Amino acid sequence: xxxxxxxxxxxxxxxxxxxxxxxxxxxxxxxxxxxxxxxxxxxxxxxxxxxxxxxxxxxxxxxxxxxxxxxxxxxxxxxxxxxxxxxxxxxxxxxxxxxxxxxxxxxxxxxxxxxxxxxxxxxxxxxxxxxxxxxxxxxxxxxxxxxxxxxxxxxxxxxxxxxxxxxxxxxxxxxxxxxxxxxxxxxxxxxxxxxxxxxxxxxxxxxxxxxxxxxxxxxxxxxxxxxxxxxxxxxxxxxxxxxxxxxxxxxxxxxxxxxxxxxxxxxxxxxxxxxxxxxxxxxxxxxxxxxxxxxxxxxxxxxxxxxxxxxxxxxxxxxxxxxxxxxxxxxxxxxxxxxxxxxxxxxxxxxxxxxxxxxxxx
Amino acid sequence: xxxxxxxxxxxxxxxxxxxxxxxxxxxxxxxxxxxxxxxxxxxxxxxxxxxxxxxxxxxxxxxxxxxxxxxxxxxxxxxxxxxxxxxxxxxxxxxxxxxxxxxxxxxxxxxxxxxxxxxxxxxxxxxxxxxxxxxxxxxxxxxxxxxxxxxxxxxxxxxxxxxxxxxxxxxxxxxxxxxxxxxxxxxxxxxxxxxxxxxxxxxxxxxxxxxxxxxxxxxxxxxxxxxxxxxxxxxxxxxxxxxxxxxxxxxxxxxxxxxxxxxxxxxxxxxxxxxxxxxxxxxxxxxxxxxxxxxxxxxxxxxxxxxxxxxxxxxxxxxxxxxxxxxxxxxxxxxxxxxxxxxxxxxxxxxxxxxxxxxxxxxxxxxxxxxxxxxxxxxxxxxxxxxxxxxxx
Numbered sequence: 189x190x191x192x193x194x195x196x197x198x199x200x201x202x203x204x205x206x207x208x209x210x211x212x213x214x215x216x217x218x219x220x221x222x223x224x225x226x227x228x229x230x231x232x233x234x235x236x237x238x239x240x241x242x243x244x245x246x247x248x249x250x251x252x253x254x255x256x257x258x259x260x261x262x263x264x265x266x267x268x269x270x271x272x273x274x275x276x277x278x279x280x281x282x283x284x285x286x287x288x289x290x291x292x293x294x295x296x297x298x299x300x301x302x303x304x305x306x307x308x309x310x311x312x313x314x315x316x317x318x319x320x321x322x323x324x325x326x327x328x329x330x331x332x333x334x335x336x337x338x339x340x341x342x343x344x345x346x347x348x349x350x351x352x353x354x355x356x357x358x359x360x361x362x363x364x365x366x367x368x369x370x371x372x373x374x375x376x377x378x379x380x381x382x383x384x385x386x387x388x389x390x391x392x393x394x395x396x397x398x399x400x401x402x403x404x405x406x407x408x409x410x411x412x413x414x415x416x417x418x419x420x421x422x423x424x425x426x427x428x429x430x431x432x433x434x435x436x437x438x439x440x441x442x443x444x445x446x447x448x449x450x451x452x453x454x455x456x457x458x459x460x461x462x463x464x465x466x467x468x469x470x471x472x473x474x475x476x477x478x479x480x481x482x483x484x485x486x487x488x489x490x491x492x493x494x495x496x497x498x499x500x501x502x503x504x505x506x507x508x509x510x511x512x513x514x515x516x517x518x519x520x521x522x523x524x525x526x527x528x529x530x531x532x533x534x535x536x537x538x539x540x541x542x543x544x545x546x547x548x549x550x
Numbered sequence: 551x552x553x554x555x556x557x558x559x560x561x562x563x564x565x566x567x568x569x570x571x572x573x574x575x576x577x578x579x580x581x582x583x584x585x586x587x588x589x590x591x592x593x594x595x596x597x598x599x600x601x602x603x604x605x606x607x608x609x610x611x612x613x614x615x616x617x618x619x620x621x622x623x624x625x626x627x628x629x630x631x632x633x634x635x636x637x638x639x640x641x642x643x644x645x646x647x648x649x650x651x652x653x654x655x656x657x658x659x660x661x662x663x664x665x666x667x668x669x670x671x672x673x674x675x676x677x678x679x680x681x682x683x684x685x686x687x688x689x690x691x692x693x694x695x696x697x698x699x700x701x702x703x704x705x706x707x708x709x710x711x712x713x714x715x716x717x718x719x720x721x722x723x724x725x726x727x728x729x730x731x732x733x734x735x736x737x738x739x740x741x742x743x744x745x746x747x748x749x750x751x752x753x754x755x756x757x758x759x760x761x762x763x764x765x766x767x768x769x770x771x772x773x774x775x776x777x778x779x780x781x782x783x784x785x786x787x788x789x790x791x792x793x794x795x796x797x798x799x800x801x802x803x804x805x806x807x808x809x810x811x812x813x814x815x816x817x818x819x820x821x822x823x824x825x826x827x828x829x830x831x832x833x834x835x836x837x838x839x840x841x842x843x844x845x846x847x848x849x850x851x852x853x854x855x856x857x858x859x860x861x862x863x864x865x866x867x868x869x870x871x872x873x874x875x876x877x878x879x880x881x882x883x884x885x886x887x888x889x890x891x892x893x894x895x896x897x898x899x900x901x902x903x904x905x906x907x908x909x910x911x912x913x914x915x916x917x918x919x920x921x922x923x924x925x926x927x928x929x930x931x932x933x934x935x936x937x938x939x940x941x942x943x
Contacts, residue, residue: 189620190552191850192858257551428936443939445929451936452928456868460844463865467847470551482843489840537836538829546812547832 191466193261201261207238208269214515217270221376221518225342226272229307235273236304244283244407249298251283256407257469260414264465267418270518272377274307274340276411281339282308282348284407285356288400293358293392297346309341309361310408311383312350315401316531324349324357324385326393330365331357331385337529339408341381342370346391348404349383356397357390364388375525377518406483409530410469413490416526417458417465419519420494423501424454426516430505441504450500457493464489484540487526488533494523553620563624569599570632581640581672581711582762589669593638601625602637603667606647611664619853630806641710642666642673646719649736653780653788662717662738674712676720676739676766677789679705684926686721687730687786691768693722693737695775700724700737702745702771708920712748712764715741725783734785738777745771755912756896793922804873807880807910808842811835814902815887825887834883841876845869864935871927874918881911 193201212231220226235241243259245251259280266275283301286294286308300306313336314323324333331349341347341361349357359366365388370381394400428451431442441447468482498520502509509516527533541547575592577584596602597613604621606612615621629636637643647663654662665671682689691704702722712718718739725733741748747767780788815825815835825831852869855862884907885892894901895908918924932938 189618189623189850189854191619191847191854192551194551428938431938440939442932443941445925445941448932448938449925449928451938452868452871452931455864455936456871456928456931459865459868460841460848460872463848463851464840464844466551466851467843470553474551474553485836485840485843488837489844492837492840534833537833537840540839541832541836546826546835547829548827 191463193257193466197258197261200258201265203238204240204262204265205268207234208265208271212269212271214270214518217272217377217518218515220272225370225379226377227274227307227340227343227379228272229343231271232273232307233304235275236302240275241279241304242283242302244280244287245298245302246287249287249295249302251298251302255470256280256410256472257466259407259411260465260469263411263414264418264421267415267519267522268422270377270419270422270522272379274309274344274379276378276408276415277310277340278306278308278344280411281310281312281404281408285310285348285397285400285404288403289356289394289397291392291394294394297358300345306346307340307344309338309344309347309379309381310404311335311338311341311347312401312405312408313337315350315353315405316535324351324383326351326355326357327387330387330389331359332387333385335383335385337371337380338368338383339529340379341368341383342379347383349385349390350401351393353401354396354398356394356401358392358394359385359388359390373521373525373528375521377522378525380525380529402480405530406480407472409483409487409536410465410472412526412530413487414465414469416490416494416523417461419523419526420454420458420461420490420497423497423516423519423523424451424458426519427451427454427501427504434506447504450504454497454500457497461486461490461493481540481543484531484536484543487530488536488540491527491533495527498523559620559624562621563628566601566625566628569601570628570634574634579635579638579669581638582714586669589638592635593667593669596637597667601629603643606651606663606667610651610659611667617857619850619857622853623850626803626805630803630809633806633810638667638669640669640672641675641719642671642717645675646673649719649788649791650779652791653736653784657776658738658779671717672711672715674709674715674718674741674764674766676706676709676718678708680707684923686789687734689721689723689734691720691722692726693724693735693773695724696772698775699772700735700775700778702737702739702768702773704768706766706768707751709748709764709766711762712741712766713750713762717741718766719779721785721789724785728783731786732783734789735782736779736785736788737773738779739771739773743771743773745769753912753916755909755916804842804845804876804880807877808839811838811880811884814884814907818887818902820889828887831883831887834886838876838880838883841872842880845873845876848872864931867927867931867935870921871924871931874914874924878911878914878918881907881914885911 239252240262242251243254247253286298322334322336324331324335344361347359365386367384368381431447434441464486468486471482472479508514577588579589579592600613603612604615605617608614650659679689693700693702720737720739721734723733724735749765751763751765753763818825852862891900895905933940
């Protein structure tokens with residue numbers, strides 16, 4: 189038994205982190221925040237060359253067929269760099285669903301995903317939370333209704349839309365009867381949108397997709413937790429670096445126990461959460477029975493510690509941490525947004541309880 | 551990541567389950583609980599099957615297996631599920647034995663390790679003094695060489711189980727002229743030596759089993775020179791090995807406590823409804839499960855590092871801090887779910903689980919303080935782990 193990242197995984201982590209540090213410094217993120225969609229297709233093509241886009245695509249469809257733990261390593265790196273990208277929907281959630289569903293359409297799209305030429309968004313919020321009368325239904329062969337907080341849909345070519353717990357439709361974003369409106373959140377680095385369907389014709393409808401949808405959501409939860417944990421990592425690194433350099437009362441502030449303890453508390457929460465993330469991601473592929481419960485736990489847990497770390501890191505920075513100029517808020521807001529996606533902490537915990545028979549089934 | 555899911559481990563798990571279906575300790579086995587023969591019989595049986603002292607060499611009274619992370623995890627899981635103690639939670643096995651394995655002479659290892667693991671010899675730890683708490687290295691208990699003996703004088707405090715222990719591992723000042731960290735030695739002292747007086751110190755939790763707490767006074771206590779571990783003046787370095795074991799071993803069993811808490815919430819009812827049906831309490835239970843799972847898998851990560859001889863860095867320094875607080879928080883939920891009956895104590899009518907959760911709450915608080923307070927832990931994490939400037943000392 190070996191509870192650690194492999195040599196290959198450490199190399200992957202190093203490669204992606206190095207690439208992002210070089211190609212997407214925070215100044216670039218700042219430029220992207222005002223774009224209609226922050227997900228930059230040129231950057232996505234470059235990430236495709238690194239194998240990032242096809243990390244979860246089976247080898248038969250030209251992907252690298254790696255595990256969710258490998259994807260989590262990439263997600264953590266993206267969070268650490270606050271990089272806007274459609275990784276969550278197009279590289280993790282959509283390939284998980286399409287690979288599970290199979291068939292000629294799915295295989296063709298998987299090839300496109302791996303090359304980075306096809307970006308696929310996911311509209312699945314209504315599977316676990318219906319707000320504002322949202323929901324998409326079939327009317328004959330056409331789709332009608334709306335989906336909220338769809339992931340990575342604005343700049344996508346295709347969207348997977350959950351119609352109900354057992355049916356998934358694939359729709360081209362440029363099809364007639366599809367309107368996409370970005371729903372801006374506090375987090376400018378992630379694309380969330382409302383999709384409105386007014387008689388749109390889907391490219392394909394997958395019946396009996398309940399299990400595929402569940403797997404897609406669980407994979408998304410683990411990847412989103414990894415992304416938020418990467419944000420936490422960066423916020424801790426920035427706070428520690430600042431505490432070593434900022435002087436007050438003729439001393440660096442990191443020499444004061446009050447500040448020192450804030451830094452210690454952050455890292456004390458971060459490290460065990462990282463261990464839980466590794467296990468949850470590994471379990472997704474190796475221990476499918478445990479995987480749904482762990483996916484809920486890891487995302488809710490990271491949401492909780494993330495809120496605390498985001499706050500404490502900002503406080504270590506003092507007034508400058510509260511400014512736009514300091515950039516720290518990009519990570520603060522990305523953590524804040526993650527809490528509202530793919531199920532909030534309370535509903536995820538309730539699902540974890542139900543999955544192990546500790547709560548009445550919903 | 552390799553969680554070693556193969557038939558060999560399934561067979562091992564079956565073997566552990568069969569053992570647990572057939573065997574249970576005859577009575578409570580903690581220091582100060584029940585009678586010693588039940589403890590020794592149970593621990594000896596565990597060693598014979600390799601469920602305790604598993605990786606300690608046979609020559610020293612262990613089972614002599616190679617370290618294997620998954621076997622450890624399986625044993626912990628199965629014993630936790632069965633609610634059966636896998637060994638003795640006491641300072642001899644958890645702190646003295648690792649120290650002797652690292653620093654003891656061959657004769658010391660052969661003499662002390664076996665009886666300690668079998669529970670025949672209980673140990674207490676003579677570290678803290680009234681004037682040397684967080685600043686442990688300022689300790690003043692002295693030992694002066696005289697012929698083949700050291701002569702010890704001084705006072706120790708916060709000495710758990712000193713009233714039951716046959717032996718004490720003791721830090722003493724042997725080099726009064728040296729700098730404070732360089733003047734300390736590590737001695738093994740029989741508690742029945744003339745000149746030792748143990749005075750119980752009543753704690754907030756009362757006198758409950760292994761929580762016994764004492765002051766120990768040493769007046770011209772003669773200790774054979776052969777009971778010195780390592781060299782004179784090396785005691786601080788040697789004690790730090792032990793403290794590292796304490797930091798990584800304290801409360802390693804968060805999952806077992808969580809399972810006990812979940813069992814309580816299934817059985818405890820208010821107005822005829824199980825507490826588990828209360829969404830507010832259930833949410834707290836689930837939040838604690840995530841923390842317990844984090845610490846469980848973090849322990850697997852730390853154990854992997856230790857088996858590979860790699861330093862886990864800051865990730866290893868946070869274990870004691872996090873586990874102690876987690877245990878305290880689990881006890882807090884248990885007390886809350888018991889509602890009106892939660893404060894019952896001292897064998898009161900309607901008391902649950904013999905007062906375990908109130909005692910555990912207070913005991914956990916003691917552990918947050920003992921073995922280096924939470925604040926000292928945070929200093930260590932920040933200074934050694936994150937490279938922030940050291941406190942002036």
